[in-house]
Amino acid sequence: MVRLLPKGTIPRVYIFCTLIQAIAFVIAEAYTLYLIKMAHQQTLQSQWQVPDIQSAVSASVTSYVVYSALFILAQCYIIFLCGEAVATENTIQVIVVVLFYFVCLANSVTRYISIFVKPSLAAQLFTRDNNMFLVQVAVVTMYCISLLSLVVLSYQLKKDVGWSVFKRLGADISLHRAFMWHQCLVMILKMDIYFVGSYLVQMTALVLKADDIETWLQITVFIPFCVVVIVGAFYALAGERRRLMTVIAACLFLSIGYFIFKVVRVCDPDILGKPGDPYADSRPFFMITIVVCMLLVIATGAISVMCIRNFGSGLKEAIEYDKLRARHRKMYATEKTAGDESAQLMDEQGLSARDRFALD
Structure with a gap:
């Protein structure tokens, strides 16, 4: 059952630290946006009046504005993931949040390098x-500091919460294993939502042009494809629809070729460092996003196959029964054990004794 407020000291500290860190990062990124705006205004009034240079500066400013906005969005998404992880006692999601922060750290280091270590002509402002x-x-x-603190708190939270969510499904080891893969796929799909969405934003705002055919292919083909695959994966997983999940897994593996093509396209020596390079100030960030998306697509496809193998094992019924029991306890504010309430619940839903999976 999802709680509005976490119980225990460690979960509360975990949520509090996440909120404080997110607020600090949002303030820092907002100040970065302000500095970018001020630097751009100064260059417009300085000796940088050559049209080509002005165009490059504008492209550079747009890149840094987009990535600062994505960093702010990432913090909002991390708050959602952390809150949901604690509320549902999902230790898999807690681990993934740490990996999410690691990607954010990589992007922040990349931004520092692109501005102060190896700046482009436009970034020198x-x-x-x-x-x-x-x-x-x-x-x-x-x-x-945030990554280190999250690692420590995540370890403590894992010890405090453990795998208690699996206890509601009974003592069947195979059922626990199936549920673990189910949770992994749900978590990886949540990561797909942010990183694929981030990739699409970068492509649309920084690279694509109205007179380029790739723009229209992106809008009419790739974006709808991503939406259909992600939504379809959630739908197929919830209903254990084997054929649909098989099609989705095949689409995911086939899409790896698209990301390989994009890596080659971004690193094309014919445009690398040349005038009019569309990736001049976004290439390092773009490469990180493409690689992360490609790894996520591979992981999503592989975990989908594992989930397909577990369809029909009784996991769907176990999850539905656990939700039913949670609603019952919430509705009647009861603290009965599953053994006390199971007979009444099964009679109400027309379930037999073999359908009873939720044992405390």
Whole structure:
């Protein structure tokens, strides 16, 4: 049963730290956006009046604005994942949040390098900005501290919560294993939502042009394809629809070729470092996103296959029964054990004794 507030000291500390960290990062990214805007306005009034340079500066500013906005969105998504992980006692999701923070750290380090270590011509408008330097160093440092604290708290939370969510499904080891793969697929699909969405935002805002055929292929084919696959995966998993999940797994594996094509396209030597390079200031971020998306697609396809193998094992009925028991306890505010209430619940739903999976 989902709780509105977590119980125990460790879960509360975990939520509190996540909120504080997210607020700090949002403030830092908002200040970064302000510095980008001020630097852009100064360049418009300075000696950078050559049209080609002005165009490059505008592209650079747009890139950093987009990525700062995505960093803010990432923090909002992390708050949602952390809150849901604690409420549902989902230790798999707790681990994935740590990996999410690691990707955010990689992006923040990449941004620091792209501005102060190996800046492009357009990015040099930030290199003498001491405030920008301090805030980027602060962001990288905060991500390191946040990642370390989340690792410690996640380990403590795993010890505190353990795998209690699996106890509601009884003592069947095979059922527990099936549920573990079910939870992994749900979690990986949640990651797909953010990172594939982030990829689409970057493509649309930074790369695609109205007169490019790839723009229309992206809008009419790839975006609908992503939406259909992700929604279809949730639908097939919930109803254990074997054929639909098989089709989705096949589509996922086939889409790996698309991401390989994008890696080759982004690293094409014919455009690398040349005037008009569409990836001039977004290439390192874009590569991280493409690689993460490709790894997620591979993992989603592989875990989908594992879930297909477990369809028909009784997991669907076990989950439905656990939800039924949770609604019953919430409705009647009862603390009865599953043994006390199971007979009445099974009679109400027309279930037989062999359908009773939820044992405390």
